[in-house]
Amino acid sequence: MPDDNKPKMSAAPPKEAPAAPRPAEEREERYQPQVIEQKWQARWDRDPELYRAEGPDSKRKKYYVLEMLPYPSGALHMGHVRNYAIGDALARHMWMRGHNVLHPMGWDSFGLPAENAAIKNNTPPREWTLHNIANMKRQMKRLGFAYDWATETTTCLPEYYRWNQWFFLKFYERGLVYRKKSRVNWCPECATVLANEQVVAGCCWRHEETRVEQRELEQWFLRITDYAEELLEGLEKLENWPDKVRVMQRNWIGRSQGASVDFKLEGEAGPAGATITVFTTRIDTIFGASSLQLAPEHPLVADLVRDDHHLRAKVEELQSEQRKAREAGDVAAVEKHGVFTGRYAVNPFNQAKLPVWVANYVLMDYGTGAIMSVPAHDERDFEFAKKYKLPTPVVIMPWKVGEKPEPGHEDHHHLLPFTFEDSLLMNSGAYDGLSCRDAQQIMAEDAEEEGFGKATIIYRLKDWGVSRQRYWGTPIPMIYCGGCGMVPVPEKDLPVLLPEKVDITLSGGSPLSRVPEFVDVKCPKCGGAARRETDTMDTFVDSSWYYFRYCSPTYDKGPFDVEQVRKWMPVDQYIGGVEHAILHLIYSRFWTKVMRDMGLVENSEPAQRLFTQGMVIKGGAKMSKSAGNVVAPDDMVEKYGADATRLYTLFAGPPDRELDWQDAGVEGIARFLSRAFRWVARHAQPGHPQWRAAVPAELPAEARAVQRKLHQTIKRVSDDFESRWHFNTSIAAIMELVNALYAVDDQAGQDGFPVALVGEVQRTLALLLAPFAPYLAHEMWERIGEKQSLLRQPWPSYDPELAKEEEIEIVIQVNGKLRSRLLVAAGAPEEEVRERALADEKVRASLDGKQVVKAIVVPGKLVNIVVK
RNA sequence: GCCCGGGUGGCGAAAUUGGCAGACGCACGGGACUUAAAAUCCCGAGUUCCGAAAGGAACGUGACGGUUCGACUCCGUCCCCGGGCACCA
Numbered sequence: 041m042p043d044d045n046k047p048k049m050s051a052a053p054p055k056e057a058p059a060a061p062r063p064a065e066e067r068e069e070r071y072q073p074q075v076i077e078q079k080w081q082a083r084w085d086r087d088p089e090l091y092r093a094e095g096p097d098s099k100r101k102k103y104y105v106l107e108m109l110p111y112p113s114g115a116l117h118m119g120h121v122r123n124y125a126i127g128d129a130l131a132r133h134m135w136m137r138g139h140n141v142l143h144p145m146g147w148d149s150f151g152l153p154a155e156n157a158a159i160k161n162n163t164p165p166r167e168w169t170l171h172n173i174a175n176m177k178r179q180m181k182r183l184g185f186a187y188d189w190a191t192e193t194t195t196c197l198p199e200y201y202r203w204n205q206w207f208f209l210k211f212y213e214r215g216l217v218y219r220k221k222s223r224v225n226w227c228p229e230c231a232t233v234l235a236n237e238q239v240v241a242g243c244c245w246r247h248e249e250t251r252v253e254q255r256e257l258e259q260w261f262l263r264i265t266d267y268a269e270e271l272l273e274g275l276e277k278l279e280n281w282p283d284k285v286r287v288m289q290r291n292w293i294g295r296s297q298g299a300s301v302d303f304k305l306e307g308e309a310g311p312a313g314a315t316i317t318v319f320t321t322r323i324d325t326i327f328g329a330s331s332l333q334l335a336p337e338h339p340l341v342a343d344l345v346r347d348d349h350h351l352r353a354k355v356e357e358l359q360s361e362q363r364k365a366r367e368a369g370d371v372a373a374v375e376k377h378g379v380f381t382g383r384y385a386v387n388p389f390n391q392a393k394l395p396v397w398v399a400n401y402v403l404m405d406y407g408t409g410a411i412m413s414v415p416a417h418d419e420r421d422f423e424f425a426k427k428y429k430l431p432t433p434v435v436i437m438p439w440k441v442g443e444k445p446e447p448g449h450e451d452h453h454h455l456l457p458f459t460f461e462d463s464l465l466m467n468s469g470a471y472d473g474l475s476c477r478d479a480q481q482i483m484a485e486d487a488e489e490e491g492f493g494k495a496t497i498i499y500r501l502k503d504w505g506v507s508r509q510r511y512w513g514t515p516i517p518m519i520y521c522g523g524c525g526m527v528p529v530p531e532k533d534l535p536v537l538l539p540e541k542v543d544i545t546l547s548g549g550s551p552l553s554r555v556p557e558f559v560d561v562k563c564p565k566c567g568g569a570a571r572r573e574t575d576t577m578d579t580f581v582d583s584s585w586y587y588f589r590y591c592s593p594t595y596d597k598g599p600f601d602v603e604q605v606r607k608w609m610p611v612d613q614y615i616g617g618v619e620h621a622i623l624h625l626i627y628s629r630f631w632t633k634v635m636r637d638m639g640l641v642e643n644s645e646p647a648q649r650l651f652t653q654g655m656v657i658k659g660g661a662k663m664s665k666s667a668g669n670v671v672a673p674d675d676m677v678e679k680y681g682a683d684a685t686r687l688y689t690l691f692a693g694p695p696d697r698e699l700d701w702q703d704a705g706v707e708g709i710a711r712f713l714s715r716a717f718r719w720v721a722r723h724a725q726p727g728h729p730q731w732r733a734a735v736p737a738e739l740p741a742e743a744r745a746v747q748r749k750l751h752q753t754i755k756r757v758s759d760d761f762e763s764r765w766h767f768n769t770s771i772a773a774i775m776e777l778v779n780a781l782y783a784v785d786d787q788a789g790q791d792g793f794p795v796a797l798v799g800e801v802q803r804t805l806a807l808l809l810a811p812f813a814p815y816l817a818h819e820m821w822e823r824i825g826e827k828q829s830l831l832r833q834p835w836p837s838y839d840p841e842l843a844k845e846e847e848i849e850i851v852i853q854v855n856g857k858l859r860s861r862l863l864v865a866a867g868a869p870e871e872e873v874r875e876r877a878l879a880d881e882k883v884r885a886s887l888d889g890k891q892v893v894k895a896i897v898v899p900g901k902l903v904n905i906v907v908k
Numbered sequence: 909g910c911c912c913g914g915g916u917g918g919c920g921a922a923a924u925u926g927g928c929a930g931a932c933g934c935a936c937g938g939g940a941c942u943u944a945a946a947a948u949c950c951c952g953a954g955u956u957c958c959g960a961a962a963g964g965a966a967c968g969u970g971a972c973g974g975u976u977c978g979a980c981u982c983c984g985u986c987c988c989c990g991g992g993c994a995c996c997a
Contacts, residue, residue, distance in 0.1 A: 045946065070947090080966065131922070179912095189944090207937090216997070249915095283912075283913095284913070284991085284992080286989095287911065287912060287992080287993095288911095288992060288993080289910090291911075291992075291993050291994095292992095292993085294993090294996070294997065296997085298997080299923095318997080319996095319997065320997060321996090321997065322997080333997090335992095353982095365995095374995080376995075399995095400995090401995045401997095402994075402995080402997080403997090405996095406995095406996045406997075407997060408997095409997095411958080411997045413997085414997095418997070419995095420995055420997075421997085423995095459984090483988085498996085500996065539916090586997060618991085618992095621992085623991090689931085691920090691922085691933075692920060692933090693920065693921065694921090697914085698914095698990085699920085700919090702919075702920065702934070702935095704919095704933095704934050704935070705919095705920065705933070705934055707934080708932095708933050708934055709933080712932095712933080713935095714948095718948095759924080762925075764924075766924090768921070768926095768932085769922070769931085769932080769935095771932080771933090772921090772922075772932035773931095773932085773935075775932055775933075776931080776932070779932090782949085786950095793986095820949095824956080849928080851927080851928045853927085853977085855977075855978085855980070856927095856976095856977065856978040856979095857978095858928060892979085894977075895928095896977055898927055900929085901927050901990090902927055902928075902978090903976060904927080904977050904980090905977090906977045
């Protein structure tokens with residue numbers, strides 16, 4: 041404990057050398073973050089209640105601050121530190137603002153890296169994971185993050201994952217879970233299936249170099265598409281989510297409004313009488329269709345080409361081409377081609393016979409896998425038709441409504457293709473003269489009336505494939521019985537425990553299938569021999585609802601206590617990386633809506649506000665072992681302290697932007713903390729009778745300047761919290777304040793800077809630093825004689841009158857160019873300012889006989905003299 | 909190709925409503941203290957030019973143009989960097 045609270049250095053240093061440093065024998069105490077931080081960390085550890093949210097009788101308003109839970113990879117990286125430094129600053133600030141704050145933390149601890157590390161090091165995944173958690177928890181504590189560790193939730197433990205299984209069963213009851221054989225993404229590196237959201241530019245989200253393959257497999261899916269419309273509409277209301285995230289989700293859901301139309305296939309051989317259903321967003325152009333194009337994998341294609349070797353070979357070629365293009369990731373770049381099947385289909389609107397082709401640019405997994413080709417009004421169809429010399433009938437006017445037709449417009453073929461929608465129909469029988477948009481609606485209605493089509497909406501979003509052929513995940517609670525078929529595990533038998541001793545090497549198939557004690561089970565229905573499902577769940581299931589669990593982390597009668605959830609949800613502020621924009625953030629929105637429909641929760645969206653922080657990079661590149669530019673938080677903490685490390689991640693730039701790490705920058709921050717510390721240590725006089733006294737209304741100019749700066753600083757820091765979270769400028773403001781204190785250092789405690797003001801400055805400084813540099817702030821708080829918990833102190837308020845400048849520097853411009861400056865009293869009348877500006881010596885010199893047209897006065901800012 | 913961000917000193921950045929461009933910090937230079945160094949404290953600094961200096965001038969926020977008394981900020985055209993989506997019918 042520091043015993044040097046006694047007042048020191050209240051005597052004035054020699055007047056003739058105010059900047060002279062103190063003699064060596066009087067050398068002051070240095071800032072030693074390691075000493076301070078260890079002392080406080082030990083104290084905080086002794087008080088587990090310190091960061092606990094208040095119970096039901098709390099009178100404070102609730103505030104739920106949530107940071108994305110980390111995967112326990114082994115050690116925190118700087119991205120984590122930045123994420124949690126932002127969240128912690130907010131949590132501490134909200135406490136000081138008088139809120140009842142819930143600030144939890146947990147571990148997203150199932151997943152492949154544990155399994156891969158286990159194979160490599162021959163350590164069980166559980167052991168590896170728990171060991172990493174212990175280390176990362178130590179790091180978080182060392183960094184001083186204010187988490188309530190009673191909320192700690194570890195998703196790989198049965199107490200948590202049993203509720204994943206419970207949800208799976210509930211979703212199954214609601215028809216939101218199904219099993220289907222389909223083409224799925226397969227990452228050879230992970231040796232498992234991936235959801236669409238986990239494929240980034242054709243590659244695995246974990247292995248950016250590994251192209252995803254397509255495999256036909258039987259898999260479990262969650263019916264997220266049932267919620268496509270609501271997920272889309274809900275985005276409109278998420279005003280406090282970044283636009284970027286909302287746009288990405290909108291694109292991902294990919295709503296497309298159009299119509300489906302059935303074309304009857306002509307001819308007798310093969311599937312005579314079959315229909316081809318196409319999806320189109322431009323049914324208004326259907327009179328311009330000159331062919332139908334099927335995807336090479338369209339189920340009808342095999343029938344159509346069965347009897348023709350030549351055709352069959354061609355189609356197979358198209359198929360493999362498409363597959364290769366898809367795996368290479370540049371689908372759009374491939375040249376279009378196709379083959380005519382020799383068959384025709386009838387356009388139900390005008391009975392035209394259209395040749396049926398198979399084309400490599402038609403995708404089976406979008407729409408119906410078949411399109412009508414309207415070359416005159418679609419760029420892709422045009423490109424294709426040109427190549428194969430297919431007709432290009434024009435059915436919309438070649439100019440937009442309200443535009444003047446160009447002379448010679450009759451020859452509109454040089455304009456092809458034109459795709460605009462604000463035009464009128466032509467060559468379309470009874471529909472001629474309708475606007476495109478009207479026609480889209482009317483023709484879809486007519487099709488429905490006639491029974492050959494209808495208005496249709498399709499989505500790009502696909503159902504969420506959740507089966508994983510790996511070990512370290514939640515077992516899927518399903519049983520296959522020869523007699524009864526698929527039987528869900530009864531709720532009373534949960535959890536289905538993940539067995540511990542398992543051969544997890546990648547020798548094919550799910551590792552669990554090689555554990556007979558796990559696989560062999562009695563059918564819950566008939567009691568006969570049955571087999572368990574051996575796939576595990578995608579870990580994104582775990583993270584879809586963990587923040588509900590935080591509200592009642594030890595609850596064992598359900599996934600969470602609905603009362604607690606009602607109290608705390610939704611999350612008031614969620615903070616994390618943008619990389620989860622269409623992974624975790626879309627899944628958790630879906631999960632929340634299902635839970636609402638189950639009657640478990642009241643809210644439809646998980647988080648009120650979302651903040652996505654920028655990446656931490658170094659030397660322009662992402663930190664990575666291979667690039668050799670990793671900065672380890674532990675090293676920084678050891679060298680400069682936790683406060684400096686955290687503070688630097690906030691100071692280096694606005695938190696939503698990328699941060700280019702510079703070691704020297706941390707040094708600068710440590711220097712600032714040291715200055716703040718030493719100034720407080722040097723001038724603290726908690727025993728002085730004036731220490732807590734009100735600051736006198738009349739102050740000498742020097743003291744007044746300090747007071748003004750103090751109130752301006754409170755305003756700047758408070759404003760940043762309330763609006764933009766540009767903590768870099770908040771910290772710059774506090775630095776300016778400290779610089780201002782050093783400027784009048786020799787006066788501290790004397791007439792020019794009375795003790796009462798020193799006391800107020802020091803208390804405020806500790807309060808302002810509390811959200812950003814908690815260790816130093818607490819140390820200061822104690823040294824200035826305060827006993828109450830800093831965390832529960834009210835945030836300082838500023839007095840606008842005291843923050844005001846009394847004298848303002850007015851800039852004088854001539855024709856917009858800076859020519860001189862003028863000191864005027866705040867609120868000086870415009871006329872006076874104008875006259876003084878015009879009378880200014882430098883101004884007169886630059887006017888130099890020119891004629892003054894006018895002088896614009898912007899009160900409190902400038903005078904601009906316009907001359908000719 | 910489409911949709912978002914972004915482009916300001918040697919570097920990270922600031923300028924919240926159209927009103928002093930470069931706050932704050934890093935790196936750098938000079939000085940004080942020291943036998944010396946580190947640490948600390950003080951001072952300087954956008955670029956170019958003029959001047960012995962005090963000081964002054966011109967240029968300057970990706971490029972070009974526009975609006976305005978005045979533009980980093982608003983409008984138009986374009987370039988570059990980052991991210992997302994992409995034969996989506």
